[in-house]
Amino acid sequence: MRAVVYDRYGPPDVLRLEDVERPVPDEDQVLVKIHATTVNRTDCGVRSAKPVITRFFTGLRRPKRKIPGMELAGEVEAVGAAVTEFEVGDHVFGVKGFGAHAELTCIRESSPLARMPAGMTFEEAAAICDGASLALACLRRADPLKGRSILIYGASGSVGTSGVQLAKHFGADVTAVCNTKNVELVKSLGADEVVDYLQEDFTKNGKTYDVIFDAVGKHSFLRCRRSLKAGGIYIETDLGFLWHAPVLALLTRWIGDKRVALGIARYTKKDVLFLKELIEAGKYRAVIDRCYPLEDVVEATRYVETGQKTGNVVLTVSGDRGT
Secondary structure, three states: OEEEEOOOOOOHHHOEEEEOOOOOOOOOEEEEEEEEEEEOHHHHHHHHOOOHHHHHHHOOOOOOOOOOOOEEEEEEEEEOOOOOOOOOOOEEEEEOOOOOOEOEEEEEOOOOEEEOOOOOOHHHHHOOHHHHHHHHHHHHOOOOOOOOEEEEEOOOEHHHHHHHHHHHHOOOEEEEEEOHHHHHHHHHOOOOEEEEOOOOOHHHOOOOEEEEEEOOOOOOHHHHHHHEEEEEEEEEEOOOOOOOHHHHHHHOOOOOOOEEEEEOOOOOHHHHHHHHHHHHOOOOOOOEEEEEEHHHHHHHHHHHOOOOOOEEEEEEOOOOOOO
16 A cells, blocks of 8 residues: 655655555454545654654654554445444544554544544545644633633634634634634634734733633743733643743742643544534534645645645545545
C-alpha cells in the first residue's frame, strides 16, 4: 500500500510517498481503507520536533513512528475476531495518534472511532475530530458556559471554527476574532459578534468577557487580562505558550481574581459520538479550506505552516466519496 513516511525530523520536504507493508488487524482492531485524512498543526509539530520537548514522546534522534497523520475517514475493510461494533463495509471516521496518511490503517475498536454521520462526505468527516476535540477540552475548563460571554481568538482556524460552534451549543454569548476575509464565515457558524483584528484590537476596545479562549496560541494572558471580567478565565491551547502557561495556571490559582487554564485534548469515543450527534442534528459542520491528493502532502503541509488556513486542510486518498 502507499503511505506518507519520514525517517528524520525537519521541514515538509522530509515527507515522501512510498510503498509500505499492508497492515493486518489484531483481534480487537479494524482495518480501515482511508479515503480522506488531514494535515493539522499537531502533524506539523511532530514532524518538525517543535517544540523540542516533543522528541521525548516521538523519538529523541529519529521519529519512532514513520507514518504521520491523525484524522481519518474511510471504509472498514476487515475486522478482528473480537470486534463487535463494526462490520466490513461500514463508513467510519475518527482520530488516532499516527498512521492516517496512508491507504490503510489499523485502529482499535475502542479508539475514538464511529460510523460516519449520515449524508457526510469522507472529506468532511476526516476534518471533524482533532480541532473539535481540542476545542471541547478547552471549553470544558470554563464550564458552565450557559449565559456567559466568551471571546474566541483565532476563530477561523480548525480549533476556532469548532470552538465557535461548540460554545454556541453550550449556551455562551460568542465574540469571535478573525481577519477580514473570514468575517462572514464566522458569522455563519453562529458568532454573536465578530471582531476583525485587522481593523480593531479587542484588548483596547474596553469590552470585557467571562472567558477568553486563544485558539491559535498567538496571544497571552498578560496582554488579555484587562479584557477579562473579575473571576474570568483565559484558556490556552496545548500548543500555545507552553513555556509559561502551566506556570501561570498554577500562580493564578492563588494570586488575583483572574486565572489561566490550559486545555489538553483528550481523544475519546464518547466525544466522537457526541460530535456525530451534533452534526446529524444540524448543529455542527466541518470547515474545509483546501483539499490535496495524498501525493501532494508536502505542498499541503507547507500551506498549513503558513498559519493562514481557514478551518481544515484535507488529503484525499481515494476519489470515492461517502454518502
